[in-house]
Amino acid sequence: MKILLCSTILCVVATSITCDTCDKWPKNYTHLVMDIIGRDTCPRLKRSLSEWQFSCSKLKQLPIDEIKENYVRGNVENAVFSEVSPVPLKTKLRLVSISRDALTDILDMDPEISDTEEFIQFIAGNKVLDSSTPLAHRYGGYQFGLWAYQLGDGRAVSLGEYVNSKGQHWELQLKGSGRTPYSRFGDGRAVLRSSVREFLCSEAMYYLGIPTSRAAALVVSEDPVVRDQFYKGYPKAERAAVVLRLAPSWFRFGSLEILTENGELATLKVLVDYIIQEYFPDLKDDKNKYVQMFSDIAYKSMDLAIHWDTVGFAHGVLNTDNMSLLGITIDYGPFGFVETYDPLFVPNSSDDEKRYALCKQLEIVRWNLEKLAHALSPLLNNDERSQILDVMNSLSSYSTQKRRQAFVRKLGLQQPEDSDDELITLLLQIMAETRADFTMTFRQFGEIDLTDITDKSKLDTLWSLEKLSGHRLFEDFIELYRNRVKKEKGLTEEVRKERILKFNPRYVLRNWMAQVAIERAEDNDFTEVQMLHEILKNPFTVQEEAEKRKFADPPPEWSLFLRVSCSS
Known part of the structure; x- marks a missing residue:
C-alpha cells in the first residue's frame, strides 16, 4: 500500500508542472519516475480515451483549405492542409494487433486501453475525440521520375499532435480512413494485406535501429474494398483495415x-x-x-x-x-x-x-x-x-x-580503411553469383571461427555460408578477410563474432513470413501477426519460437513466387 501511494505521489508530482501556453511543453522527469517505479503502476498511463487527449495543434497555424466540404478535387490552392474527418467504417470491427511499446512509450497509454470498444472505434476513425484536429495534407511529387502534380493524403487523416511525458512531439495518423480531397481516383481505404505489412514492417524497422514511423494499432472491418492487386484486370473485394501510425512529422519532399x-x-x-x-x-x-x-x-x-x-x-x-x-x-x-x-x-x-x-x-x-x-x-x-x-x-x-x-561494422571490424572497398565488393560479388542469403551470410560470419571457415565439414549448419563456400573466389576472400582482421588491434575472434551478432539480425520480415500472417488474418486468426510482431522486437536474439517456425532457415520454395505491388 505504501509503495503504491508513493508511486502515485511521484507520478503526480512529476506530471503536475504544466505550461499555460500550448506551444511550450515543460521539461519534466515523468519518464524517469516511470522507469523507477514501473509503468504498470503509474497513473500517467491512461487506461481510457476519456483520460487521454491531444495536445494543442500547431499545424492549424499553417494555411488551411478554404473549402470545408470533403470531395475529391485536383486543384486545391494556397493551402497546406484540408480539414477533413475520417469516414466511419460500417461493419463489425476487430482489433488485429497493437504495439505495446508504441502505446506506452509514445502515447502514454496503458496497453489495457486496447481492450475497450472506444479504443477500437478510435483506431477505425469512427470515434473522433473532441481534442482532435483532423487534417489531410496536400503535397505533390515525382513518381517514377515524372512530375505527378497534386497528390496528398488520399487515404490518410492526421488526427492531431501529442506531446508525451518525455516531451516528445508525435503526430497521429489513420491510414485507410476514407476519402479526402486528395484521393484522386481512390476510395481512401486500405486493405488488410497491405495494412498488416505496414504494421509489421514499421515496427520491425524500429527494432532494427532504423529511423522510421511507428505503428500503434491495426483494426479490420467487413467493409468491402475492391482492388486489382497486380493491375491485370482481375479486381476482387477485400476487407478494409486502418492502421494508427505515428511520426514526429509527416512532412515530406x-x-x-x-x-x-x-x-x-x-x-x-x-x-x-x-x-x-x-x-x-x-x-x-x-x-x-x-x-x-x-x-x-x-x-x-x-x-x-x-x-x-x-x-x-x-x-x-x-x-x-x-x-x-x-x-x-x-x-x-x-x-x-x-x-x-x-x-x-x-x-x-x-x-x-x-x-x-x-x-x-x-x-x-x-x-x-x-x-x-x-x-x-x-x-x-x-x-x-x-x-x-x-x-x-x-x-x-x-x-x-x-x-x-x-x-x-557488419563484418565485425571497427576502423574502416579505403582498401575495405575491395573486401566488401568481393564479398557482395560472391554472394550475388552464388545467390547466398543476404541476412544469414553476414550473421553466420559471427557463428564460426575464421580458422574453421574453409573447412566444409564445419559449415553443415551454416547453410548460407555453405552456399557461399562453393564459389571459386571464396578462399581468396577469406584470406583477405583474415588479413584484415589481423590488422585491427585487439580484435580477437570472440570480439569479432560478438560484434557481428550485435549488428546483423537473425530475423527480418521476409515476404513469406508476412504472407503467412496475412492469410491467417484474412481468416480472422490474428495470432501470427501478433507472434511475428513479438519476434521482430528482438531481431538479433535467437528465439525458440522463431527457430521452430524456421525464420532463419532457407525460405520455402513457394515463397519464390510471391509478388507485391503498389496496390493497397
Whole structure:
C-alpha cells in the first residue's frame, strides 16, 4: 500500500508542472519516475480515451483549405492542409494487433486501453475525440521520375499532435480512413494485406535501429474494398483495415514541391519557416537557415538509405512524395528484404524498369534531393544556391565513406580503411553469383571461427555460408578477410563474432513470413501477426519460437513466387 501511494505521489508530482501556453511543453522527469517505479503502476498511463487527449495543434497555424466540404478535387490552392474527418467504417470491427511499446512509450497509454470498444472505434476513425484536429495534407511529387502534380493524403487523416511525458512531439495518423480531397481516383481505404505489412514492417524497422514511423494499432472491418492487386484486370473485394501510425512529422519532399511548382511562394516560405521552427529549432536564428536545413535533410536522407542497404531493405517506391523531411522511413508499400542476394532486387512488381532496385537507392535519394533543392530555390539567393550545390556535390564521397563504415561494422571490424572497398565488393560479388542469403551470410560470419571457415565439414549448419563456400573466389576472400582482421588491434575472434551478432539480425520480415500472417488474418486468426510482431522486437536474439517456425532457415520454395505491388 505504501509503495503504491508513493508511486502515485511521484507520478503526480512529476506530471503536475504544466505550461499555460500550448506551444511550450515543460521539461519534466515523468519518464524517469516511470522507469523507477514501473509503468504498470503509474497513473500517467491512461487506461481510457476519456483520460487521454491531444495536445494543442500547431499545424492549424499553417494555411488551411478554404473549402470545408470533403470531395475529391485536383486543384486545391494556397493551402497546406484540408480539414477533413475520417469516414466511419460500417461493419463489425476487430482489433488485429497493437504495439505495446508504441502505446506506452509514445502515447502514454496503458496497453489495457486496447481492450475497450472506444479504443477500437478510435483506431477505425469512427470515434473522433473532441481534442482532435483532423487534417489531410496536400503535397505533390515525382513518381517514377515524372512530375505527378497534386497528390496528398488520399487515404490518410492526421488526427492531431501529442506531446508525451518525455516531451516528445508525435503526430497521429489513420491510414485507410476514407476519402479526402486528395484521393484522386481512390476510395481512401486500405486493405488488410497491405495494412498488416505496414504494421509489421514499421515496427520491425524500429527494432532494427532504423529511423522510421511507428505503428500503434491495426483494426479490420467487413467493409468491402475492391482492388486489382497486380493491375491485370482481375479486381476482387477485400476487407478494409486502418492502421494508427505515428511520426514526429509527416512532412515530406513533396510538401514543398507542390508549392514551388504551383508558384505559391508565400505559402512555401510560411511552411519552410514553420518546419525550421518546429523541427530544426537550432537553425531558426541562423541567417543561412535554408541551406543548413537542406544540408541536414540531405545527410540524414543518405544515412537512411545506407541503413536500408546494410539490412538489405528495398523501399519499393522511392518517389519524392514518399521521402520524409526528417530522414525517417515512411509510407511502407511494396517493400522487401532481399533474400538470395541480387543488387538489382526489386520488391515492387510494378517497377518494370527497376528504377528503385536495391543497388540504386542511394542514387535515387540523391536524385530526389536535387528535386528538393529545386523546391527550395525560390527562397534562396545566388550564394545560397551555390552552397546547396556544394552540399549535393559532397554526397557521393559522404555516402561512399558511410557505406564502407557500415559494411565494415557488419563484418565485425571497427576502423574502416579505403582498401575495405575491395573486401566488401568481393564479398557482395560472391554472394550475388552464388545467390547466398543476404541476412544469414553476414550473421553466420559471427557463428564460426575464421580458422574453421574453409573447412566444409564445419559449415553443415551454416547453410548460407555453405552456399557461399562453393564459389571459386571464396578462399581468396577469406584470406583477405583474415588479413584484415589481423590488422585491427585487439580484435580477437570472440570480439569479432560478438560484434557481428550485435549488428546483423537473425530475423527480418521476409515476404513469406508476412504472407503467412496475412492469410491467417484474412481468416480472422490474428495470432501470427501478433507472434511475428513479438519476434521482430528482438531481431538479433535467437528465439525458440522463431527457430521452430524456421525464420532463419532457407525460405520455402513457394515463397519464390510471391509478388507485391503498389496496390493497397
